Amino acid sequence: MTSRPLIMIPTYNERENVDRICDDILALKIDLDILFVDDCSPDGTGELLDALATQHANISIHHRPCKLGIGSAHLAGIEWAYQRGYQLLITMDCDYTHPPEYIPRFIELAKNNDVVIGSRYIMKSSLSEWNFFRKGLTLFGHFLTKHLLGMQYDATGAYRAYRLDRITQQTFKVVRSLGYSFFFESLYVLCRNRHNVSEIPIMLPARTYGHSKMSYREAIRSAFILIHIYLTSLLSPEAFEAPRRFLPSELQSASSMEGWDGYWQSKKKAGGLIYDLIAAFYRKFIIKPSLGFFCKRHFSTNADIVHAGCGSGQVDVDLNKIFSITALDISPNALSIYERVNKDNQRLILGDIFSMQFDRESKDGIYNLGVMEHFSEDEVQLILTEFHRVLKPNGKVLLFWPPEFGLSVIFLKCVHFVLNRILKKNIYLHPEEITRIKSKKHAYQILDRANFEVVDYYFGPRDAFTYSVIAAVKRP
Numbered sequence: 204m205t206s207r208p209l210i211m212i213p214t215y216n217e218r219e220n221v222d223r224i225c226d227d228i229l230a231l232k233i234d235l236d237i238l239f240v241d242d243c244s245p246d247g248t249g250e251l252l253d254a255l256a257t258q259h260a261n262i263s264i265h266h267r268p269c270k271l272g273i274g275s276a277h278l279a280g281i282e283w284a285y286q287r288g289y290q291l292l293i294t295m296d297c298d299y300t301h302p303p304e305y306i307p308r309f310i311e312l313a314k315n316n317d318v319v320i321g322s323r324y325i326m327k328s329s330l331s332e333w334n335f336f337r338k339g340l341t342l343f344g345h346f347l348t349k350h351l352l353g354m355q356y357d358a359t360g361a362y363r364a365y366r367l368d369r370i371t372q373q374t375f376k377v378v379r380s381l382g383y384s385f386f387f388e389s390l391y392v393l394c395r396n397r398h399n400v401s402e403i404p405i406m407l408p409a410r411t412y413g414h415s416k417m418s419y420r421e422a423i424r425s426a427f428i429l430i431h432i433y434l435t436s437l438l439s440p441e442a443f444e445a446p447r448r449f450l451p452s453e454l455q456s457a458s459s460m461e462g463w464d465g466y467w468q469s470k471k472k473a474g475g476l477i478y479d480l481i482a483a484f485y486r487k488f489i490i491k492p493s494l495g496f497f498c499k500r501h502f503s504t505n506a507d508i509v510h511a512g513c514g515s516g517q518v519d520v521d522l523n524k525i526f527s528i529t530a531l532d533i534s535p536n537a538l539s540i541y542e543r544v545n546k547d548n549q550r551l552i553l554g555d556i557f558s559m560q561f562d563r564e565s566k567d568g569i570y571n572l573g574v575m576e577h578f579s580e581d582e583v584q585l586i587l588t589e590f591h592r593v594l595k596p597n598g599k600v601l602l603f604w605p606p607e608f609g610l611s612v613i614f615l616k617c618v619h620f621v622l623n624r625i626l627k628k629n630i631y632l633h634p635e636e637i638t639r640i641k642s643k644k645h646a647y648q649i650l651d652r653a654n655f656e657v658v659d660y661y662f663g664p665r666d667a668f669t670y671s672v673i674a675a676v677k678r679p
Contacts, residue, residue: 274385321362
């Protein structure tokens, strides 16, 4: 680990400021390094920074191809710091709303705290030089983060110190936001992962060396993401906890189906965020009770069963207390989410449902939800053949398989029609569904071809007409 602090400063059109802020930081006479993350500033900031880097050995420049968002710049700087083993990272703006004179106080407080924040709200005079509109917008943002997210800190400020030797890199990978909402989302994630936070009062001058880069559109988007975080904290609080075992960046190469891992990556567009909330509500309050009902009907207590294609695992929370469940998925991202949701389940396997890592006739049962429809009928037969191999004699499969006229199918068709035909967005919220159940007879035919005998078929109000639920027993 590198004991010198790293100062990270994102830049976009800051040519007038970089020389001066470098001089002021270096004048502190502290043994530190400086990293500038420049988003291809059209005013030539990047070229000027390169010249500074040739003059000072402790200055580094990370050039990015275009303007990718302030939150994205901070995440890039954080990753850069982790890769080079820095223990302490201080982030600040380049326009002198974050005076360098506070850096020594950040360094001192970071000795005993995981996160240190420069707060604009401790001293009443901190924002005295700001205009009414900017002050009002900032105070309103603080009000929302305080009352919706329960954080008393200055959650929207960028003047911070992070103890990277105490915060895992995986914690920052939970953060989705690439814009200004990065600041309150990242702090919320840090708080949810029980990192201690301290504040120092700072006096912010009027923005005399630049102009605010936060647009009205970005402000509205930040408000939307704030509400999304609040609702997600009610429906799926585990979504903000850092994974402990499955690290997507390390296991990516193990996945032979990149499309599935991409599907389980964080969705950063508004449509994806809304879909996440709807899907989380649906899984928790409609699908989970239905799955529990049919699992209890067809699997005995403590049965050794496999959730083949487990996804996020929100539906498994209660089942893990009744059955011995092995969660299997081809996506490291999906398993990472599953691990956060089901903390007590120690049986997670990165694997392929076409070729599962289990001995012949070793499992009592196999189940999945919303998996089979993404494959052709020939591929489904290969999957069912593998299920047949793994199951013990008289073992069962339990499949939640969307029918052609299921409520979720109709809903997604309508949403995609609006997004892609009317709004011309070319957005698809769900992988393509190739094989849906057309009828009860169709389900019987598919299972019969794979040497399974259907013992239960259900399509009705229990899951709001979402799935055809098919239970079948293995034939000899």
